[in-house]
Amino acid sequence: MNLEKRKKILVAPLNSGLGHATRCIPIIEALDNHGFEPIMASDGAALLLLKKEFPQHKALELPAYQMEYAKAHSLFNVRHLMRLGKMFAKITHEHKMVRDCVQQMGISGIISDSRPGVYYNGVPSVIITHHLNIISGDLPGLATRIQQSFIKKYRECWIPDVQASLNLSGKLGHSDDITIESVRYMGTLSRLHKTGTGKKYDLAVLLTIDGEHCLQLEDKLKELLLSFKGNVIFIRGVIEPEQSITQQGNVTYYNFMKSDELEEVLNNSSLVLARPSYSNIMDLSKLCKKVLFIPIPGNEEQLYLAKKLKKAGLTPYSHQKNFRLADIEKADIYKGLRDINGLAKWKDLFSLFEGK
Structure with a gap:
């Protein structure tokens, strides 16, 4: 495909440890393989990791949240509620940066991994999260309502898990009380593949x-x-x-x-x-x-x-x-972990960006 005609998709993981960035690696690879042009966006170690994995792709720096919300949603302890205003200000700033990026670069779609400011109403926007329910902090009910209010700003919510009873995220990513439409279980995400096993390291x-x-x-x-x-x-x-x-x-x-x-x-x-x-x-x-x-x-x-x-x-x-x-x-x-065979159906997921 002519590179100039490839639709540009912004992929933006949260910089919290490396997990959000690593699980975006197979997404970026899949976008490449399905004829899209991934554009990476994050901050700190997450952005540096993506640059090392994909030096051929454009990378944009977003503002660092530097909030404990990014670490197991601990912002919702009572002593951290005073920081909510600062967090919302950072999200608003991030959202404005994304709006400018979409308009200047001709972005056709957005995939945000847990960054609540990375969306734009003018293009199909997706949020990836395994948090339909928040179980951390002193006020999990309030935290869950705020989390779901963020999710509702997106066209779709992709959960990196399977919907079946044999799943990985448990009550974090599965809820009978969810009021969010367009929740899709995309299968588990991993940048790794099982190969022949030897024993080089104990x-x-x-x-x-x-x-x-x-x-x-x-x-x-x-x-x-x-x-x-x-x-x-x-x-x-x-x-x-x-x-x-x-x-x-x-x-x-x-x-x-x-x-x-x-x-x-x-x-x-x-x-x-x-x-x-x-x-x-x-x-x-x-x-x-x-x-x-x-x-x-x-x-x-x-x-x-x-x-x-x-x-x-x-x-x-x-x-x-x-x-x-x-x-x-x-x-x-113990038995050891098992592959639950939750393979992402990329063509189906990416049809959102094709208007299908």
């Missing part, structure tokens, strides 16, 4: 170093893993201009990995230790991995997902404060 650690709790866990793991009997690869999830690799005893540390490297490493690791972020769960389910999860302390969503998976007999979890090396052995008695 343990792979995935830990985005973002926040005090993650730094504390990293320090704890660095000490404990020196006594681990086996080869360990530790991916810190710190997106920097250059990749760095260091060795300490039996542990090889990477500051970050691109998708193809990470796919190879995880496929060839016997066990994975990670946070139960929703994007991690989707990735590791696609690879059918044995996993031990350690939720971020105080993150009610991660704890809910970890408990859900443990109850299903798939993966155990440990509390960060009490974690010991012996906890890793728990994963052997």
